[in-house]
Every structure is written in C-alpha cells, then in structure tokens.
Amino acid sequence: MNVSKLNEFFLFFVGLNFGIYLYFTFLPVHKRFLKSKQIKISNNEVTFETTLADQLIESVRIFCYILTHPENHKIKIPHMKSTWAKRCDKLIIFSTEFDINDPDIVALSNLNGRDHLWNKTKYAMKYLYDHHINDADWFVRADDDNYFLIENLRHKLFQYDSRKSIFIGNRYAFPDDRLNEGYMAGGGHVFSKKALTKFVTKLMPNGINCMVEDATYEDVNLGMCFKTHAAFVDALDSKNQKQMFPVGIQIHANKTKDVNYWYWNYTYTEVAQGSLDCCSDLFISKHYVEPEEQHLLEYLVYHVHPFGILKNFTEKIPEKVKMEEVLKKSDIISNSPQFVPHEIEHNFDEDEKI
Ligand SMILES: *[C@@H]1O[C@H](CO)[C@@H](O)[C@H](O)[C@H]1NC(C)=O
Ligand SMILES: *[C@@H]1O[C@H](CO)[C@@H](O)[C@H](O)[C@H]1NC(C)=O
Ligand SMILES: *[C@@H]1O[C@H](CO)[C@@H](O)[C@H](O)[C@H]1NC(C)=O
Ligand SMILES: *[C@@H]1O[C@H](CO)[C@@H](O)[C@H](O)[C@H]1NC(C)=O
Numbered sequence: 169m170n171v172s173k174l175n176e177f178f179l180f181f182v183g184l185n186f187g188i189y190l191y192f193t194f195l196p197v198h199k200r201f202l203k204s205k206q207i208k209i210s211n212n213e214v215t216f217e218t219t220l221a222d223q224l225i226e227s228v229r230i231f232c233y234i235l236t237h238p239e240n241h242k243i244k245i246p247h248m249k250s251t252w253a254k255r256c257d258k259l260i261i262f263s264t265e266f267d268i269n270d271p272d273i274v275a276l277s278n279l280n281g282r283d284h285l286w287n288k289t290k291y292a293m294k295y296l297y298d299h300h301i302n303d304a305d306w307f308v309r310a311d312d313d314n315y316f317l318i319e320n321l322r323h324k325l326f327q328y329d330s331r332k333s334i335f336i337g338n339r340y341a342f343p344d345d346r347l348n349e350g351y352m353a354g355g356g357h358v359f360s361k362k363a364l365t366k367f368v369t370k371l372m373p374n375g376i377n378c379m380v381e382d383a384t385y386e387d388v389n390l391g392m393c394f395k396t397h398a399a400f401v402d403a404l405d406s407k408n409q410k411q412m413f414p415v416g417i418q419i420h421a422n423k424t425k426d427v428n429y430w431y432w433n434y435t436y437t438e439v440a441q442g443s444l445d446c447c448s449d450l451f452i453s454k455h456y457v458e459p460e461e462q463h464l465l466e467y468l469v470y471h472v473h474p475f476g477i478l479k480n481f482t483e484k485i486p487e488k489v490k491m492e493e494v495l496k497k498s499d500i501i502s503n504s505p506q507f508v509p510h511e512i513e514h515n516f517d518e519d520e521k522i
Contacts, residue, residue: 220483224322225257231304232256233292236312237280238265244312245270247459251466253310255318258303262292286383289390290372293359297368305330307359314356315457315465320450324403324411325358327489332520334360334494335394338412339402339436341504342388346377348510349400350436350502351391353414355455362520363398371397396515399491399498402437409448410439414455420446436502491522 232253236245245261249272253259261273264280274295279288289309296307306325310316328334336359337352359367371378371393378393394400403412410420415431423442425432439446457465499512514521 220485221319221322223485224319224326228306228322228325229257229304230306230308230318230321230325231258231260231296231300232308232310232316233259233296234261234310234312234314235288235292236261236263238263238267240312241267241270241273244459245273247462248310248312248314251462252316252318256308258300260296260300262288262295264288282384284382285386286379286389289386293364294368294372297364301361301365305361307361307364309357309359310453311355311455313457314453314455315462316356316453317451317469320411320452321358323450323486324452327486328360328401328494329488329491330360331362332360332491332494333363333366333394333398333516334401335363335390335398336401336403338410338414339400340391340434341436341502341507342391342434343506343508345508345510346392347388347395348508349391349395349498350507351388352400353412353455354385354387355414356412356453357387357390363394366397366517367393396513399494401494401498403452404437404439405448405450407448408437408439410446411448411450411452413447413451413453416456417447417454433504433506436504436507437500438503491520 234245234248234253241263249259259272261270262276263273264275264277265273266275267273276288276291276295278284279291292309293307308316308321324336328336335352335357337357339350340353341350342348375393375397377395379389383389403410405411413420419425419429419431420439420441421444425441454465495514501507501509
C-alpha cells in the first residue's frame with residue numbers, strides 16, 4: 169500500500185476510533201493489565217502464559233512525563249492517557265496550572281509559552297529527580313502531540329544499562345562546537361536514570377555548556393549540557409532503520425526527497441530513502457500526532473491484523489549492548505553537512521565506564 173493510500177485508510181477509520189477511545193477510557197486499569205496475560209485451561213488446570221513483552225516489564229520500568237499547557241489539558245491529554253500513555257509504568261503531566269479534573273497534572277508556575285521551554289524542561293527534570301528517581305529506570309519525555317509504542321521502547325531500553333548516562337532519541341547534528349555530539353530532537357526522547365541524576369545534580373547547577381538562563385530551544389540546550397557527559401544513542405534498529413520520527417514517516421518513505429527541507433541537513437545518521445526500508449518494524453515514537461490520530465495509531469497497532477498472512481515470527485529478547493559498543497556508536501562521524509569534527513571526550517564517572 170503506498171503512502172497516500174495509507175493516509176486515506178487513516179482518515180477512513182477516524183470515526184471508528186472514537187468508539188475504541190470510549191471503550192478504553194471506561195475500562196478499569198486492572199482489567200487492562202489482565203488482558204496482557206493469556207489464560208490457558210487444560211485438564212482443569214489454569215496456567216498464565218506471559219508474553220515476551222510481559223517479561224521485560226519488570227526490568228525496564230518506564231516513567232513517562234508529558235509537557236503541556238493549560239489550553240491542552242482537555243483537548244490533548246485525555247487522548248494520550250487513554251491510548252499509549254496508559255502503558256507507561258508511571259506518568260506525570262507537567263503544565264503551568266493544576267487541574268481539578270486531572271490529579272496527574274503537576275504545575276510548574278509562571279513558565280507558560282515557548283520562551284520558557286528551557287526552564288520548564290529543567291524544573292520538570294528536577295521535580296522527577298526530587299520525587300521519583302527511584303520509581304523507574306528510564307524517563308521518557310513526550311510532548312503533548314507524541315505517540316509512543318511502549319512495548320517497542322522497552323525492547324530498545326532493555327539493551328542498555330540505566331546505571332550509565334544514556335540519552336536516546338532521534339539524533340540531529342548542529343554546526344556549533346558546544347554541540348558537536350549533536351542533540352536529540354524535541355518531540356520524544358529518553359534519559360537513563362543515571363543521565364537524569366547527573367543532569368540535575370551536576371550539569372544543571374555547574375555544567376560548562378549548560379545554560380543557566382531561560383531559553384526557547386530545550387532540545388538544543390539538553391544537547392549542550394550532555395555534550396561529553398552522556399552516550400548519545402540514535403534510535404535505529406539492528407538494520408539501521410529509523411525508530412523515532414520527529415517529522416513523520418512519509419518523508420523517509422517518499423520516492424522523492426525534497427532536498428530544500430531543513431531536516432535533511434540535521435539528520436545525524438542517514439537511513440534508506442524511498443521505500444519502507446527507511447523505517448523499523450519496531451517503531452518507537454512519532455511526533456505531531458493530533459488527538460484523533462492517537463486513536464488511529466492505537467487501532468492500527470493493537471487491533472488490525474491482515475487476515476491469513478501472519479508470518480511465523482520468531483521474536484526473542486534482545487542481547488544487552490556493552491557500554492564500549494554504546495560509546496563507539498555514540499562517537500561515530502556524521503555525514504550531515506552541519507557536523508563539526510572534534511576531539512572525542514567523555515566525562516563519565518568511574519562506575520559508568522565498564
Ligand atoms: C530560569 O531559571 C533560572 C535558573 O534557575 C532562574 O535564575 C531564572 O530566574 C528563571 N527564569 C524564569 C523566567 O523563570
Ligand atoms: C513526497 O513527494 C512529492 C513529490 O513527488 C511531494 O510533492 C510531497 O510533498 C512529498 N511528501 C513528503 C511528506 O515529503
Ligand atoms: C544544507 O547545508 C548545505 C551545506 O552547509 C547548505 O548549502 C544548504 O543551503 C543547506 N540546506 C538547507 C535546506 O538548509
Ligand atoms: C515457525 O518457525 C520455527 C523456526 O523457524 C519452526 O520450528 C516452526 O515449526 C514454525 N511454526 C510454524 C507453525 O510454521
């Protein structure tokens with residue numbers, strides 16, 4: 169199916185999804201969890217079969233946090249909470265005002281608008297460190313128009329050690345020597361527990377490149393803070409196919425590439441262009457997902473399957489990646505015209521290096 173057909177298909181099912189949305193909204197939480205276990209009854213014995221996804225839940229605890237503002241409390245947040253965000257182990261929504269309708273909203277006051285995005289980002293991370301650092305292994309920052317496929321994110325994160333400073337996302341290059349490791353696109357990225365700890369306790373107060381004043385571009389600023397202090401993991405699978413999409417999937421799958429689009433200069437690692445070879449079967453996240461599309465993606469991912477052609481999947485739990493390998497990949501040279509060649513330096517604590 170080509171991309172434009174796929175779009176028509178998307179639109180066609182928008183209405184249908186509203187029903188699914190209502191269903192999940194009113195389905196109590198404990199029932200949702202039970203649904204993930206299959207119950208087998210034979211010889212009067214009841215056994216619970218756990219899926220591979222279930223097996224990763226214990227060892228990859230995910231704390232999601234969404235940054236939003238009061239205008240979106242009603243129009244965006246409920247759609248995220250009733251779709252992907254319910255699969256996070258913990259969830260907090262950072263805004264600038266509390267909301268009696270949603271106890272998961274934490275207010276960081278006086279920080280409304282793009283001009284305060286950097287302070288909002290820092291204060292959110294400080295809040296997570298102060299109140300929840302031991303509640304998870306990984307901290308996932310989402311915008312209020314992100315969609316995440318949490319099972320695939322768990323599959324990715326399982327491979328890494330959250331006790332090391334690791335920063336995962338769609339990696340961009342930027343022509344500035346304060347940022348020559350690049351940065352992770354806003355609209356969805358992930359910090360290990362150690363990276364969050366280091367950010368709040370060390371980089372935010374005293375970081376050499378870490379901006380103290382408020383600023384607009386939080387993603388660029390995070391890249392500067394973490395420059396030599398974290399391993400940068402570009403979200404690509406073992407076939408070098410993209411897993412996190414800050415500007416959509418179509419631009420990669422499209423036969424023609426619009427070379428005048430800013431994005432191509434920023435891309436740290438190139439992927440196949442012009443077919444679905446661009447993109448991983450283990451998709452993790454997409455940005456610019458409007459509320460209706462949240463339900464659409466939910467429907468396509470968790471409900472639709474093509475009748476009679478299911479492949480015989482032999483999926484397995486992935487291998488752990490050694491820190492040495494993680495750093496080797498973090499240090500690769502980018503083809504981006506914006507990449508600034510530089511001396512590689514790592515400021516890691518002793519216990520992170522092995
Ligand atoms: C932004 O944060 C810095 C550092 O905490 C603080 O000095 C500054 O007053 C904050 N600005 C705003 C507008 O909150
Ligand atoms: C795909 O390519 C066509 C030209 O063939 C162009 O008009 C369109 O904007 C492109 N779409 C995306 C999402 O890049
Ligand atoms: C991309 O980078 C090249 C080389 O620096 C530059 O000539 C070109 O104008 C840039 N393209 C865009 C769309 O920014
Ligand atoms: C699925 O694949 C495995 C390994 O390739 C094979 O042993 C098994 O028989 C296959 N099952 C079916 C139902 O085809």
